Amino acid sequence: MAKAVSLKYENLTGKQKAAILLLALDVETASxxxxxxxxxxxxxxxxxxxxxxxxSSSVVSAVIEEFFQMMKAQEYIIVGGFDYAKTLLExxxxxxxxxxxxxxxxxxxxxxxxxxxxxxxxxxxxxFLQKEHPQTIxxxxxxxxxxxxxxxINQLPEDLRVDVIYRIAKLGKISPAILTEIEGVVDSMxxxxxxxxxxxxxxxxxxxxxxxxxxxxxxxxxxQRIEEQDPDLATEIKRLMFLFEDIIYIDxxxxxxxxxxxxxxxxxxxxxxxxxxxxxxxxxxxSERAAAMLQEEIQYMGxxxxxxxxxxxxxxxxxxxxxxxxxxxxxxxxxxEEDIVY
Numbered sequence: 001m002a003k004a005v006s007l008k009y010e011n012l013t014g015k016q017k018a019a020i021l022l023l024a025l026d027v028e029t030a031s032x033x034x035x036x037x038x039x040x041x042x043x044x045x046x047x048x049x050x051x052x053x054x055x056s057s058s059v060v061s062a063v064i065e066e067f068f069q070m071m072k073a074q075e076y077i078i079v080g081g082f083d084y085a086k087t088l089l090e091x092x093x094x095x096x097x098x099x100x101x102x103x104x105x106x107x108x109x110x111x112x113x114x115x116x117x118x119x120x121x122x123x124x125x126x127x128f129l130q131k132e133h134p135q136t137i138x139x140x141x142x143x144x145x146x147x148x149x150x151x152x153i154n155q156l157p158e159d160l161r162v163d164v165i166y167r168i169a170k171l172g173k174i175s176p177a178i179l180t181e182i183e184g185v186v187d188s189m190x191x192x193x194x195x196x197x198x199x200x201x202x203x204x205x206x207x208x209x210x211x212x213x214x215x216x217x218x219x220x221x222x223x224q225r226i227e228e229q230d231p232d233l234a235t236e237i238k239r240l241m242f243l244f245e246d247i248i249y250i251d252x253x254x255x256x257x258x259x260x261x262x263x264x265x266x267x268x269x270x271x272x273x274x275x276x277x278x279x280x281x282x283x284x285x286x287s288e289r290a291a292a293m294l295q296e297e298i299q300y301m302g303x304x305x306x307x308x309x310x311x312x313x314x315x316x317x318x319x320x321x322x323x324x325x326x327x328x329x330x331x332x333x334x335x336x337e338e339d340i341v342y
Contacts, residue, residue, distance in 0.1 A: 086098050270309060272301055
């Protein structure tokens with residue numbers, strides 16, 4: 001006989017509730033539910049189910065009751081909206097419990113849809129949505145993560161941006177059934193349209209991003225091999241990427257800004273494997289006392305593995321790229337000369 005675990009209903013996670021609900025079903029019904037899940041969801045639920053050796057009947061009943069109430073709330077919402085569902089549920093569950101159930105259904109509706117759109121970057125999504133009516137754009141953006149929606153809005157033409165923001169503010173209630181229908185059509189169109197755009201986003205910029213994530217030595221070797229086949233392409237990749245050795249091209253003021261962000265241990269480790277020009281560039285942008293302490297730390301560090309040095313250098317490169325993206329520093333050679341004022 002399985003030993004009941006001391007699970008309390010109020011402490012259950014969403015995944016645990018789903019696992020308990022599936023355990024309460026017969027095998028055939030549970031298997032049908034599984035077939036509608038994504039592989040990752042199947043894996044997560046399987047892990048939860050395997051960890052449940054036994055659950056008290058009271059906890060199982062509570063989970064089933066919650067599921068039943070959520071299904072009722074979903075039906076009420078489709079008929080008359082969230083306020084209607086809340087009013088009906090209050091009669092049987094009370095105001096607090098009814099509000100909790102409706103809020104759960106609402107949050108699930110917000111998170112579930114437009115899966116294909118959530119995978120696209122802001123520029124791709126803006127290009128895709130511009131073909132739609134502003135009201136449709138407003139509806140879609142209101143159901144995407146806030147950060148993603150904000151980035152997409154920034155990519156829209158100014159007139160359309162204002163119209164869409166206004167429509168989002170004026171959006172009223174919408175039936176989940178209608179929302180689901182719109183999601184299905186939009187996701188179907190997006191799968192084809194956005195996948196075609198994604199296939200065209202490779203090239204030099206993608207290679208540069210990849211090489212920025214590998215060690216400096218590997219990046220140099222790969223660039224050398226590309227240069228043998230296509231010198232112009234290699235030049236373009238070099239322009240788009242940044243290696244630790246490129247620090248010598250950064251102006252002194254930017255170096256000082258970078259040093260305020262870099263971890264001191266990373267800096268010592270990175271300079272341990274750097275040539276003298278890079279060391280001098282760093283030392284001259286520090287106070288005499290700080291430079292002397294750093295030199296002493298490097299000197300007494302002892303032998304270190306090359307991969308540890310390159311890992312530290314990559315972390316510093318990530319800091320540099322973040323500061324450049326935030327327009328806090330300027331790196332020579334990134335963009336045209338017209339972008340730099342001396």
